[in-house]
Amino acid sequence: MKKIFVALACVVFVSGAYAYDELEFSGGKNRGPVLFDHELHMYDFDCLDCHHVMENGENILDDADLFEGNPDILCASCHDSQSEIDKTQAFHYQCMGCHNNYSLTSEPTGPTLCGECHILDK
Amino acid sequence: MALSHIFSWTFIYDFIRGPMVWISFIIFFCGVVFQVLRFMYLLKEQPVQKLEPGPGNIIHSQTVSHVKVDRVKTGWFKKGWFKKGPDKKDWMLWVKLSIAGVNPFMTIVTTIFHVLLIGVPVFVLGHNILLDNAFGVSMVSLPENVSDFLTGIVIFCTLIFLFRRLFLDRVKIITSYADYFFLSLAAAPFVTGYLAYHQVFSNYKLLISLHMLSGELMLMAVPFTKFMHMIYMIIVRFNVAGEYSFGNATKNW
Ligand code: HEM
């Protein structure tokens, strides 16, 4: 049922395909690349569930800033080797953290262990 | 929660990588503590009998008694370590008579095996990222290609153990099926971890579940099986007077 709804939602709301519908992260030297179905997540969640600019513990990000090619919204623009949470941690905390919220429930969820995300291309 | 869900694959998967990890670690630690306490308790019931080196304990072997006589003559251990070191000859003999001298190859293999067996899992990135996510402790990790290589070495060492048990007669006759079982149990987390890292089968979830299950089984087996030698090896040396313990380098039969 949910799938049908998602499919319908796609038809109704998507006026055009964006480059960020499907994102691919490199995964570095030893790990396979990660395919991130941005679009799927956009239907299930709020943009601000993931994208943030924190101030006094509050997310003050303006939806309007979320456009393609804006360098300031890329995670690495704030989460670099200097910050408390580096880039890899930012991704892992956010992605695996949310997927783990549905652990032991019957809700659909995303991958939680290394090889489910970092798929080696053979 | 519906019963059908509890028997579903996703639930079992979540259980193996969630509560089951806790359960196995708790059984591991409590089991080890229990066994150590039990050991100490049983030890108390024995009359303490210090074995002193003396005429009764002389070993009737030319080489070994040579060591003893030599040591008494020079008395290096009485004069202290700093004034006059032990004779070089003593050390060479000591090494030759030890297991490292009798079977240097297996000593090297077993040392590498044990160091990596305990060391590698601690520094595997796959473990440490999960620890970081769960508790916020970021531990140093090896680069993944290095830990993968070391995993291969552990597997290689277990193969040497296996072939020894299969083909060397003097090892074969004292080998039972249980020995094969425990050798496989020790190797299983490494083999499955290796397969998972390389994603050899397309079903990664199955592989990593087998990895977690075998790791958990191994942990839970430590306190109650021959894997307990990890603790007993050490406390026996300090607590039980005998041929192999510290302070009594004499045979006690
Ligand atoms: C108790 C629960 C355990 C969990 C949840 C767990 C989880 C994992 C995960 C997620 C990986 C990464 C796999 C990948 O790269 O795709 C891994 C790798 C590995 N695990 Fe475990 N593990 C457990 C226990 C153990 C134990 C007890 C040992 C060994 C004594 C062990 C040895 C290894 C090794 C050697 C690797 C690296 C394999 C390689 O990179 O070639 N694990 N483990």
Ligand code: HEM
């Ligand atoms: C620091 C703790 C440990 C010490 C001091 C220790 C010591 C020893 C010694 C002296 C041997 C006999 C050597 C040989 O077979 O060549 C041995 C064998 C073995 N150990 Fe350990 N060990 C420790 C921890 C462990 C752990 C944690 C495991 C696995 C859970 C393990 C698994 C094995 C296995 C499978 C063998 C037998 C190999 C064979 O089939 O011949 N050890 N250990």
